[in-house]
Amino acid sequence: MVRGAQQPQQPRSRLPPRLTGTVEKPPRKRRSSIRGSGDSSHSQSQGERYQHFTEKTEFALKEIMSSGGAEDDIPQGERKTVTDFCYLLDKSKQLFNGLRDLPQYGQKQWQSYFGRTFDVYTKLWKFQQQHRQVLDNRYGLKRWQIGEIASKIGQLYYHYYLRTSETSYLNEAFSFYSAIRQRSYYSQVNKEDRPELVVKKLRYYARFIVVCLLLNKMDVVKDLVKELSDEIEDYTHRFNTEDQVEWNLVLQEVAAFIEADPVMVLNDDNTIVITSNRLAETGAPLLEQGMIVGQLSLADALIIGNCNNQVKFSELTVDMFRMLQALEREPMNLASQMNKPGMQESADKPTRRENPHKYLLYKPTFSQLYTFLAASFKELPANSVLLIYLSATGVFPTGRSDSEGPYDFGGVLTNSNRDIINGDAIHKRNQSHKEMHCLHPGDLYPFTRKPLFIIVDSSNSVAYKNFTNLFGQPLVCLLSPTAYPKALQDQSQRGSLFTLFLNNPLMAFLFVSGLSSMRRGLWEKCQEYLRKINRDIAQLLTHSRSIDQAFLQFFGDEFLRLLLTRFIFCSATMRMHKIFRETRNYPESYPQLPRDETVENPHLQKHILELASILDVRNVFFENTIDDY
Numbered sequence: 001m002v003r004g005a006q007q008p009q010q011p012r013s014r015l016p017p018r019l020t021g022t023v024e025k026p027p028r029k030r031r032s033s034i035r036g037s038g039d040s041s042h043s044q045s046q047g048e049r050y051q052h053f054t055e056k057t058e059f060a061l062k063e064i065m066s067s068g069g070a071e072d073d074i075p076q077g078e079r080k081t082v083t084d085f086c087y088l089l090d091k092s093k094q095l096f097n098g099l100r101d102l103p104q105y106g107q108k109q110w111q112s113y114f115g116r117t118f119d120v121y122t123k124l125w126k127f128q129q130q131h132r133q134v135l136d137n138r139y140g141l142k143r144w145q146i147g148e149i150a151s152k153i154g155q156l157y158y159h160y161y162l163r164t165s166e167t168s169y170l171n172e173a174f175s176f177y178s179a180i181r182q183r184s185y186y187s188q189v190n191k192e193d194r195p196e197l198v199v200k201k202l203r204y205y206a207r208f209i210v211v212c213l214l215l216n217k218m219d220v221v222k223d224l225v226k227e228l229s230d231e232i233e234d235y236t237h238r239f240n241t242e243d244q245v246e247w248n249l250v251l252q253e254v255a256a257f258i259e260a261d262p263v264m265v266l267n268d269d270n271t272i273v274i275t276s277n278r279l280a281e282t283g284a285p286l287l288e289q290g291m292i293v294g295q296l297s298l299a300d301a302l303i304i305g306n307c308n309n310q311v312k313f314s315e316l317t318v319d320m321f322r323m324l325q326a327l328e329r330e331p332m333n334l335a336s337q338m339n340k341p342g343m344q345e346s347a348d349k350p351t352r353r354e355n356p357h358k359y360l361l362y363k364p365t366f367s368q369l370y371t372f373l374a375a376s377f378k379e380l381p382a383n384s385v386l387l388i389y390l391s392a393t394g395v396f397p398t399g400r401s402d403s404e405g406p407y408d409f410g411g412v413l414t415n416s417n418r419d420i421i422n423g424d425a426i427h428k429r430n431q432s433h434k435e436m437h438c439l440h441p442g443d444l445y446p447f448t449r450k451p452l453f454i455i456v457d458s459s460n461s462v463a464y465k466n467f468t469n470l471f472g473q474p475l476v477c478l479l480s481p482t483a484y485p486k487a488l489q490d491q492s493q494r495g496s497l498f499t500l501f502l503n504n505p506l507m508a509f510l511f512v513s514g515l516s517s518m519r520r521g522l523w524e525k526c527q528e529y530l531r532k533i534n535r536d537i538a539q540l541l542t543h544s545r546s547i548d549q550a551f552l553q554f555f556g557d558e559f560l561r562l563l564l565t566r567f568i569f570c571s572a573t574m575r576m577h578k579i580f581r582e583t584r585n586y587p588e589s590y591p592q593l594p595r596d597e598t599v600e601n602p603h604l605q606k607h608i609l610e611l612a613s614i615l616d617v618r619n620v621f622f623e624n625t626i627d628d629y
Contacts, residue, residue, distance in 0.1 A: 385474075
């Protein structure tokens, strides 16, 4: 993300190693560095470095053994074992620290560097397993140090997921983080009078929670939060540190994040069922034979969150979290996939399309947003789509303008960096000037040279209704309501209703119907009916004679097809609901959809009433909007 931005995906070559339990050796990577390919001078520096470690280890061994007087009795083989371990440990730290220096955007350089880092950590992990007794006796290896190695490997997998959007690597990160907890690698840290070690443990918990949230392992999250709370209490009591407030804020943020979903799905014993909102194999409505749609595919997505006061955790707002999952497939287990018959021959050929890779931008400045947007635009493959999702506070025009250009309607907020420009704080602004800390519709015009799919969730989303398609490329904007009925406004901190419809339309439908919980059996029945509604919406779109062709050009992609059908379901639901009575309560789009064939289609309205009848909430919807059949 910015303040942790996600990187674009490199075309898949070889997978990084799968380091579970006993580590498998990864495929041999090309041993070139970021600065260039290796040569003799490079090899010489490696040799010099190893010699340095030999000398350093000899000194360390003398220190360790001096109290026992047996320093000369250490066998040469054990000396070499400690030397090799120290070398691998230092090399792994160097490579890991170098990850932060990699470019935050662009597809070059990072993958080979990650391969080298994985390679060293693989050797380090196997080495400490094979020589544990020697390292315990001669090096004084502690369990928390083993935990640190495992934690770094978990971080590597998590960051590889961020760069590739391949959800399977989240499972690998979870495996390592979970092993640390199960094997109690950090259990002895609290007995040492070193606050920095306890902070390592706390950070491990925070990272583990993020991975579990992304995998929807909410039961584990709740256990981790309780353990983290106890650890923070012990830490602040023992060391009286100044960062107590910051760690307590972490607890508050994750607690609020867990409670963000407005509806609970319950088993018969009243336990909560965790539902996934990623794309399953049967998630998107299938294209029927004869449907004429475009062949574009979603390749890149920028997910931008800049809403004031919205619940967040680890610089991921609720809206960003929901949209992120709407653009991912259900994760697979790498080991089970690679062990399936026939997979060895086609390991480099994925059996299904990869996820679009994403940048996650939390409260970016305008220059940061534009930099990432330009990088993504530059590297967009042929016949591909760039998606921009904006969840941000609206910025409205100041004063009146004689023109109605792309900079006259305001837009959405970008981070002002505390309004510091050239060292001076801005106190007043000439009303004839445009807001500079704002992404105006006109700012996106240069990027309409390629297929562009925009989603704006903001109180000023309608500013993006005033687009002009200058270059004739496919362009669609899905725009949220600019205001919600008063009964729903208090829920805005827990995420936008519009984005909830795009992520989990059934949960959003239950929420606007006044339901806060439901039984699993009824949930599954409604989900099945909603899939039927989505299939019918797909037919409405593809059979329409007056729909703008841009919608159909995007309809060939599974993710975009699902977003479009959910958008129409959202709009139709709000238009039929009794408390959504103002025009500003309804979503809009550019180009406009033919209402009578889509959002106000009698057949679709009938389906919505039938869904309401299943839930026994038909009374909250108008019925005089449909024709009698």
